[in-house]
Every structure is written in C-alpha cells, then in structure tokens.
Amino acid sequence: MLDKKLIKQTLQEIKLLREELFHARSKLSDNETHFKSLLNLEHYMILRSKDRTELQEKLFLLSLSSLGRSYAHVAASIDTLYDQLSCWADKKSISKKKMKSFLHISISESITESSKNAAALFGGDVAAKLSKQKTAVMVTLPSHATENDGALIKELASEGVQVLRINTAHDDLSVWKKMAAVVEKINQRRKIEEKIRIFVDLAGPKIRTGAIQRLSLPVKIGSNKHQSEVLLSTTQSTMPQSRDPFTLEKIPAKIKIDEELFSELELGKTVTLYGVDGKKARIKIIDVRSDYVKGSIEKKIYIDEDSHLKYKIYESSVKDIVKQMESIRLYTGDTLVLTERDILGRSAEVETSGEVITPAIISCSFKDLSSMVQVGDPIFIDDGKIRLKVVKVVDNDIVCEVQNTKIKGVVLKEEKGINFPETFIKTAAITEHDKGLIDGILEFVDLLGISFCQSAKDVEELQNILTLKGCTDIGIVPKIETKQAVTQMPEILRQLLQWQSSGVMIARGDLAIEVGFANLASIQEKLLDICDAAHIPVIWATQVLEGQMKNNLPSRAEVTDAAMGGRAECVMLNKGMFAAETITILRHILHEMHQSFKKNRQLLSKETMWH
Known part of the structure; x- marks a missing residue:
C-alpha cells in the first residue's frame, strides 16, 4: 500500500523543483542556436545545485525514477514524476497541453538531439x-x-x-x-x-622542457641479454640503438667505418670491434647491402673515438660519433631549476665530497612563469613522473625541490610537458x-x-x-x-x-x-x-x-x-x-x-x- 504521507512530502519537493525549472526558461531566448539543449543544461545546473539524495531515496521507496538518469531531459523527468505523484495524491494531473508548453524537450527529443x-x-x-x-x-x-x-x-x-x-x-x-x-x-x-x-x-x-646539452660520451652497442643488430656503413654517423618515437620499433645502433673495410665485408664473416678499456666483441655479418651491412653483435660494449674494428688484414677507426644528450638523473630531495633563460639543460655540478656546487637546470618553453608561480606550488613534469615543489623564485629562475621519484631516480628529458595544477597560467x-x-x-x-x-x-x-x-x-x-x-x-x-x-x-x-x-x-x-x-x-x-x-x-x-x-x-x-x-x-x-x-x-x- 502506498504511503500517503511520503507521497505528499515527495510531491511538495518535486513541485518546488519544478517551479525552479519553469523560471529558468524565462531567462533564455527562443532564438538561441540550440535553445532546447541550452535550456536543459540550465535545468541540469538547477538539479545539481542542491543535495537531492534525500529526494532520491523517497522516490526509490515509491518505486519511481530517482532522477539519476534524467540529465539529458531533466524537465521531462520532473514533469512525469509530478504527474504520477499528483495522481496518487488524488489530485488532478497536469494536462497534456500544459506539459507540452513547459517541457520544450521531451525524452525522445533529447535522444534525437x-x-x-x-x-x-x-x-x-x-x-x-x-x-x-x-x-x-x-x-x-x-x-x-x-x-x-x-x-x-x-x-x-x-x-x-x-x-x-x-x-x-x-x-x-x-x-x-x-x-x-x-x-x-x-x-x-x-x-x-x-x-x-x-x-x-x-x-x-603547451609548456615543455627545453633542450639539454650534448656531450661526447661513449656509445653503447649491443646487449648482454640477447643478440642485437648493428649497422655498419660509410655514411651514417655512429650512434646507439634507439626507438622510433611513434611505432616504438627498435632502430639498430650504427657504426661509421672506412670505405676500404666496408667494401671487403662478406656475408657470414665476423668483424672484431675493440671498445673502451680494451674490451672487444664480435659482429657476425648477416646481411650485405650497397649502402650498409647488418651484423649481429654478441654482447654489450662501449665505444669512443679511440675504438676501432678489424677484419682480416683490414682495420678502421670508429668515425663520426654523435654527441649524446647529457643524462640528468633526479632523486627525491634534489634541486632542479626551471628557467626562462635561453640555455641548454645540464645536470648538477657536484664535488668529489658530494656537495652540490650548482643544481641541475633546464629551460621551459613558456615565458613569464616566474611571475605566476608561488612558493609551495606543485609542478609536474613528463605526465607526473617528476614531481616538484617551488622553493623560491629568483628573477627568471624557479628553484624547485624534487618531491617523489623511483629509488633509482628518474631521468629528465627534453620536450616533456610541464603542469602547474595549483597555478593559474594567464x-x-x-x-x-x-x-x-x-x-x-x-x-x-x-x-x-x-x-x-x-x-x-x-x-x-x-x-x-x-x-x-x-x-x-x-x-x-x-x-x-x-x-x-x-x-x-x-x-x-x-x-x-x-x-x-x-x-x-x-x-x-x-x-x-x-x-x-x-x-x-x-x-x-x-x-x-x-x-x-x-x-x-x-x-x-x-x-x-x-x-x-x-x-x-x-x-x-x-x-x-x-x-x-x-x-x-x-x-x-x-x-x-x-x-x-x-x-x-x-x-x-x-x-x-x-x-x-x-x-x-x-x-x-x-x-x-x-x-
């Protein structure tokens, strides 16, 4: 049996809500481009402007829609409830004419829209x-x-x-x-x-990290876990293995050598690569092309400008080693300076005792940030991999403390997004x-x-x-x-x-x-x-x-x-x-x-x- 008291209370709340929705219509012009959608948005804002959970509970107890799925057609849902409750309260239900003039967007119309x-x-x-x-x-x-x-x-x-x-x-x-x-x-x-x-x-x-300085560093070739491919050529610079940024496919390491040695390489033969600290590794030739030779290297080895290759009576130095981006590895508690100055990023300068002389620094692509941030503001770099807190602002430099990293630290990279969740960027x-x-x-x-x-x-x-x-x-x-x-x-x-x-x-x-x-x-x-x-x-x-x-x-x-x-x-x-x-x-x-x-x-x- 229906609870008359509950029906009466619920009807009164629905009636008040319905009146609020009705007044929203008078504030809009019928000439708006998407008038019905705009009106429903206003109705939704009214519906969500107060805590309606008690009303929802009452509707649920009466086995009626509790409005949780009414967002696309708020007024239509309210009118349906009003009509049903009015009938149960032995009152005359609203006429179809009045309902139509008030709704302006029915449930079916909202779905169509x-x-x-x-x-x-x-x-x-x-x-x-x-x-x-x-x-x-x-x-x-x-x-x-x-x-x-x-x-x-x-x-x-x-x-x-x-x-x-x-x-x-x-x-x-x-x-x-x-x-x-x-x-x-x-x-x-x-x-x-x-x-x-x-x-x-x-x-x-988009606010991004700037460029990082390049250094003459030994190039890592191969892996101790598995056989790796390496390309030998006379034209391409010597560089480590990388990945295509879009497909994530591995791009083999490349070694530039003399034309004389290159012309003698044969399928199935082995070249010896001499790297840093006298270490050496063998490269077995698995493919010979006019512009490059592909080999399979047996283990990991580092090479620099003093490294060389030997094949039969032929020998070649390693040529044209590309400069590599300096690794800026950050740990919790470190200091990082974000600067508006046009400089190359670099790692911290540290004495042998471990004392930091100058902290790590990197530029950012957006100017005037120093005037917008406040001490204590959080900053995130690279989709949240690096979390910072602003410690102080000095001229165009934002001095930050690294808040959270992995135990092994995290490497700061170029062109990574910077977010300022608590700072309004104008x-x-x-x-x-x-x-x-x-x-x-x-x-x-x-x-x-x-x-x-x-x-x-x-x-x-x-x-x-x-x-x-x-x-x-x-x-x-x-x-x-x-x-x-x-x-x-x-x-x-x-x-x-x-x-x-x-x-x-x-x-x-x-x-x-x-x-x-x-x-x-x-x-x-x-x-x-x-x-x-x-x-x-x-x-x-x-x-x-x-x-x-x-x-x-x-x-x-x-x-x-x-x-x-x-x-x-x-x-x-x-x-x-x-x-x-x-x-x-x-x-x-x-x-x-x-x-x-x-x-x-x-x-x-x-x-x-x-x-």
Whole structure:
C-alpha cells in the first residue's frame, strides 16, 4: 500500500523543483542556436545545485525514477514524476497541453538531439544512432602515415575508423596536406554520412622542457641479454640503438667505418670491434647491402673515438660519433631549476665530497612563469613522473625541490610537458602560432580542437576566427585538460551551444595531473554527465588500450577503461604499431558494452549468460 504521507512530502519537493525549472526558461531566448539543449543544461545546473539524495531515496521507496538518469531531459523527468505523484495524491494531473508548453524537450527529443549532434560531428546516420548507440573511433596519425601511398590511412579506413586526428604539435602543413589528400581520395568513393572526418588538434600553449646539452660520451652497442643488430656503413654517423618515437620499433645502433673495410665485408664473416678499456666483441655479418651491412653483435660494449674494428688484414677507426644528450638523473630531495633563460639543460655540478656546487637546470618553453608561480606550488613534469615543489623564485629562475621519484631516480628529458595544477597560467589557448596555421588547415579540416582550453573566451575566440573566414560549418572541440576548464564547464558548454556543431574532448593525460590521479575517476564522470545534459558529444581520450596499441597486449585495467569509453560518442586511440588490431579489439569491447548500456542507462536485454 502506498504511503500517503511520503507521497505528499515527495510531491511538495518535486513541485518546488519544478517551479525552479519553469523560471529558468524565462531567462533564455527562443532564438538561441540550440535553445532546447541550452535550456536543459540550465535545468541540469538547477538539479545539481542542491543535495537531492534525500529526494532520491523517497522516490526509490515509491518505486519511481530517482532522477539519476534524467540529465539529458531533466524537465521531462520532473514533469512525469509530478504527474504520477499528483495522481496518487488524488489530485488532478497536469494536462497534456500544459506539459507540452513547459517541457520544450521531451525524452525522445533529447535522444534525437544528442544523436543528431554526434552524427554532425563524427559522421554516421542519425536514424541508426537512434536505434542503437555506436561509438565512433578516432585514431591519431603518425608522421609516416603517408608512406607507401598512404597504406596506413587506407588500412585504418578499412577497419572502420570514422575520424583521423592530426596533431599540429608534430610535422608541418605540407605533411598534413598529404595526409588529408589520402583521406579525400578515400572519401570520394563514400556516401556523405560515411566520409572520414579529419580532426586537427591545435597545439596551444603547451609548456615543455627545453633542450639539454650534448656531450661526447661513449656509445653503447649491443646487449648482454640477447643478440642485437648493428649497422655498419660509410655514411651514417655512429650512434646507439634507439626507438622510433611513434611505432616504438627498435632502430639498430650504427657504426661509421672506412670505405676500404666496408667494401671487403662478406656475408657470414665476423668483424672484431675493440671498445673502451680494451674490451672487444664480435659482429657476425648477416646481411650485405650497397649502402650498409647488418651484423649481429654478441654482447654489450662501449665505444669512443679511440675504438676501432678489424677484419682480416683490414682495420678502421670508429668515425663520426654523435654527441649524446647529457643524462640528468633526479632523486627525491634534489634541486632542479626551471628557467626562462635561453640555455641548454645540464645536470648538477657536484664535488668529489658530494656537495652540490650548482643544481641541475633546464629551460621551459613558456615565458613569464616566474611571475605566476608561488612558493609551495606543485609542478609536474613528463605526465607526473617528476614531481616538484617551488622553493623560491629568483628573477627568471624557479628553484624547485624534487618531491617523489623511483629509488633509482628518474631521468629528465627534453620536450616533456610541464603542469602547474595549483597555478593559474594567464595565457590564451589559441596561440599566435596556431592562428598562423589556421588558413592552411581550413582546406581540409572538419573538426578543430582547442588544446588547454580554460574558459568560454577561448571557445569564443575560435568561433570569431572561423566566422570571419566563413567557416561556421567546422566543428569546435575544446580539450578539457586543466583544472580551470573543469570549473568553467557550464560557461564553456553555453558558449559551444552558440555554434552549429561542437563536442568536448576529455583529455585525461594532463587532466589527471591537474586534478590529481585519485580525483580523475569522479571528475571524468561529472564531465560526461554535464555534457550529456547539454546534448554535446564527448571524445574519450588519452592512453586508451595503450599497451595493445604499442605491444599488442592490453592490460586488464585498459580493457575496463576502454569499456567505460562506451559512454562517450567517440573514443580516441593514439599512435602505435598495432593500430588495426587495437581497433578490432576496441570495437568488440564497445559492441559488447552497448548490448548492456546506452550512455548511462542500463539496457535490460535478454540475459543468456546463465541459461
């Protein structure tokens, strides 16, 4: 039997909430670009402006919706509850006419609006999205994407990728145009709704570590754990083994030798390499080409300008050893100076007694930081691998103490991001460099990303730029990766709703550092919710299936993370050797999740697991 007292109390609370929602409508103009979405956003803000948990508990006890899934259609949900409770309280229910005039966006309309916005941004058929949620897949293009007549791009297209991302922090306009040309050729054979979209990520004011000085150091060749490849040539400089920054493939060490010795090398023969401290290692020739010879070295050895090779009666010194970046290894308690001065980074100068004469120092790419930071502010470098605390500021130098490192320390590297989670960095998200690129990018871009967007003004600036250029059909996607952006989300969304097509990227790499790793889970949930309220599609980004992408083996945590990405309208993958395999796995994960969930609603399909 229904509890009349509980019904009466609950009805009164719903009535007061309904009145608040009604007054929100009078503050908006019907002429707004996305009026219904804007109104629902305001309703969501009212719903979340107070603690509603007691009201939710009452609704639950009455077997009614507790509003936890009402974000995309707040007023419609409140009106439905009001009507039901009114009937139970023996009062006349609201008329259909009054309900229609008040709602302005029904539950079905909210779903249609969200699907329409997602289709406009990422492509696809609106009707198909209405019948069944389908999360789009975006993949970042590496520098070599146009090699072999764009074979990689064609493979990604065949795997069903809907969006390809170009990061303007790498390469240049000529490379991006070549990428776009391959995509355009593919799109010529597709229907409009099936065309691949191009997302261009403006680099923005990324603060990075500067260059580190190079030193003449011995070069390590080979390994004591396994046989390693080494290339011998007369043209390439001598350098250690490295990895391709995009594919992570190993690049063999190289040794430059005399032409006379090079011309005598034969397949299957052995060359002796003499290294530092009189040590030597044998290199067995496994491949002979016109421009290089590939060998297999048996163990680890260090070589310098005094090292040489012997083969039969021939001998050659090791030539042209490249200078290597100085290793700046930091430990907890060390001092590191971040400077605005244009100098090369270097490690600390230490006396034999262990006393530090001058601390380690490195420049940063952003000026005027010294006027913005305060003593005690935390600073993070390289995705949080190095944590610092500001000790003092001297002119253009920020003197920091290293807070946390591994027992063996951590190596400071060039071009690594620097985050200031407790410092408000006063800078526009769209830099002069970005503005200079926009004209060339407009030839092929479908979506423009605003890196380090902090406020609605950053969105408005790009809107103004595109309006002046007559490009109002280009989608705008602010990347949410700072603490300021999180606090300004309502204003950012309101500004986006003034534009024809827009979305939001939750860029969780920098965001995790800005808000704290322990807070990321709850904050990304809140961002999903408020975007749902505004009917604005979301891109789920950063390190999705990273292990699978680079090593062809995902971790269990990565699979769970990818599954949560199904709540977004698009999931972004980064670069990696195993892109095709990763896309297949991601699409399978998303398909399985969409059998049980649509956005944040659980679907009660027939369960066959236990039958």
